[in-house]
Amino acid sequence: MKKTILLALVVGLAGCSDAMPEPNAATCAPGAYEEALAEIRSKSHRLAFTEECKSFQRAENMRKWEFKPSSPDRY
Structure with missing residues (x-):
């Protein structure tokens, strides 16, 4: 009987959590x-x-880059 009540309580409280999504x-x-x-x-x-x-979003934007070759006269 006690196990049934405890299980019902745990299942009932599981839906009440306000977890933040990742x-x-x-x-x-x-x-x-x-x-x-x-x-x-x-x-x-x-x-x-x-x-x-x-x-x-800032971290994702920092990871984006594009290769821009130097002009030949800057060697």
Whole structure:
């Protein structure tokens, strides 16, 4: 009996967690970003997720580069 009540309590509380999604390319994409923000209930978690997505986007932009060869007369 006690095990059944404990199991029901654990299962019931599992849905109450307000876990913040991991910021990555999928969750920080424009459509998924708003969807993820709507699911987060806590204001502090929303602000943290927003900042982490901004940080993720800046890091992604820093990784993008394009090779630009020097002009022949600059050797």
